[in-house]
Amino acid sequence: MEALNQLPRVIAAAIRGLFADPNSVWADLTMTIIGILAVVIVIVLAVLVLVVLERKVAGWASLRPGPNRLGPIGWFQTIADALKIMSKEDIFPAGADKLVFAIAPAIFFCIPIMTLAIIPFGDGMVPVDLDLGVIYFFAVSSIGTLLLLMAGWGSNSKYSLMGGIRAVAQMISYEIPLIFSVLGVVMITQSFNLTDIVVAQKTIPFIFIQPLAFAVFLIASVAEVNRAPFDLVEADQEIVAGPFTEYSSIRWGLFYLGEYGNMVAVAAMATTLFLGGWQGPGFLPGWIWFWLKVGVIIFFMMWIRWTFPRIRIDQLMHFAWKFLLPLALLNIILTGFGIYIYRLVIGG
Amino acid sequence: MGEASTEELIVNLGPQHPSMHGVFRMVVHLDGEIVTKVEPKMGYLHRGIEKLAESRTYQQFIPYTDRLDYLASPCNNLAYVQTVEKLMELEIPERAEYLRVIFAELARIASHMVFISSAALDIAGWTTWGYPFRDRERILDLFEMSTGSRMTTNSMRIGGVQNDVPPEFWPALQSFLEDLPDMLEEYYGIYLGNEIAMGRMKHIGILSPETIKDLSLTGPVIRASGFDYDVRKAEPYGIYDRFDFKVPVLNGCDTYDRNMIRLYEIEESGKIIRQAMENIPDGPVMAKVPKLIKVPAGEVYHRVENPKGELGFYIVSDGTQKPVRIRIRTGTFTNLQSLNKVLIGNTVQDLIVIFASFDAVLGEVDK
């Protein structure tokens, strides 16, 4: 299994070796481009699976089989969905702001690509190894808020505007507990680099040392990616589809895929920070352990979605500012005390 | 600098809307997210049933009454048939009376189950939608076995019931009644006992007793505001005075109580069906009436307790085979007149939830 673990490194070294000077700028550039292409392929494959998985989990929860006509037991459903979306007419509302309306979906799909590029999928498999990984992740995912507001404003429709405003309120409120809950992990490992954080979990994953932070992170991340029970942004029954109402064909497809991509990115981040990344017992290679852990977190998110109803906007704000934020701050104080006592006792 | 001026937003919650309750249209005036005025516009499902009645005989009109409140069609049939029998002063065999009670209470349970699933859908409880519908399938199978059709049952005739039930009806009904408490536990566990649902539905949509008295509302909606009035107890029709059941009354006046009271009503209907099953006698199911019914001249009004309110039929007849005028007084049409009083001051999200708790079926509203 060690050979499978090291397989990506071997391939990377082989490709570098093709160049005359293995450390030249051209070699670095090629490796980066290959890394980004790999991330894009990973996202597309993941989304392909997730769309069907969501509908199947929804079916299982209500004693139905879910999609079961296309492909073996229905797993090719996404291909049919993608073809259907691409064949629809592209409608441009009459008074829409052309530039704003057109840019929003295009950049929305780039956000999960940018955030997944820094996450270590396995031993040495990081497309871009940044020293400020954690800060970069949250900075980029905040752009999503602005894009939803652009979509809501540019559509020139009352439902979209209401949806856009709700999106801004929700996402701003939940980013703060999200970031604070990560600070405990950073205090323990003394580094923002994601590879260092995974390596520091060799002995014990951080979920056992920081259970409160894990709970806060999970809830705040469900709110960040607009999934039920926090999906007021696209509340079907009240404001039709929120900021996405006036989009059709591939523009809407990009929003839809971008939402699932965001879900994968946030689950991958939770795995890296709290569950130990790619590490696990030796009978499976590291990159398979990573995807298993991501799968567990995504299943948990889907399970929550199909069980609970949606909460109201003022209750949402109460919950974020009066409940999650104090818990996150409490976690930081406790971690500080814990580190101080550890140093006193161990003296290191 | 003066203050920034804000405009009122006028939104059309139009006949096509993902919040399912039929084709109902409301023009809502919003100030931010708070509702200031509501204009309901009804009539998108008008089919002219009262006018059609003038050119049909009394027997031929029974299938049309199915389609008023299509989720509880035996109850509508019962109201119409009892009105005509009141004018004709007809006596009905005992077995037919008991069968009518069983069908009407089963229809009440089915209608309340649809209410629970559609109210849950309005606050995005997608899984909750499936469970009452799966249980309602058993009731629809019972209807199919005995009357021939699942929803528009056409089960009652002037003088009795359409036909006797087959022998496999009774074991199926027995097993359904035994599973009923577990079903109610499940609905409570996944939807009404949920903290999120409670937080959404408590203390909003207050329907005060003064509004109820002014606008003469009826149905479970008023029993959730402390009014103890049920036509089955106030003016018993058929053989309802022989059954021992309670009328549930809650005092909260809010949306949560309007949801909970229907759970209690399902339980009480189960009790009535059990008592009817034990006491049903043998005998014929249809009285001796001529094939083409002629009703003596006169006017009559009769009302029953529908799952949604009070359903009343007023028939004017001049002695021939076709009525001169039939006027239908439905519960939902009157209940929806109170929308303006109940919805003002709530947000858009609450508007959907409160409207769902009124349990509007547009077939009844628009006739």
Add this chain to the structure above:
Amino acid sequence: MLFGKGLWKGMRITFKKMMKPNITEYYPEVMPTLPKSVRSSMGLDPAKCIACGMCATACPNKVINLTSEKDETTKKKVLKSYQMNVGRCIFCGLCTEACPTKALTVTQEFENSVFSRDDLLWDMIERSKRNGKGENA
């Protein structure tokens, strides 16, 4: 306030449901068995029909059109043609109850969709020749 037993109970219920087998009926691979009295379609037995016209009188919507001729030898009416305009039918079953000889009955065929409006004018005598007496699904 928001994090209590009610939420956990709901999640347990959903999880248990995921583990159970599903209850979907796999139509069209598996055909449902309908009870005998289901009013999904009508069938005529021309041998029993005495062309009395009670069914046409009982129908609320004037769906049935029948013509008859007098048979000279037995002096009784004989059925010539029998048409139902199923597009206007509400499947109430009053016609089958009015028939004195039980020639018109309900059948259990439920796959009745057609592609054009003209196919909705059913000629009942033709349909009864399709599979014996036009009775079973």
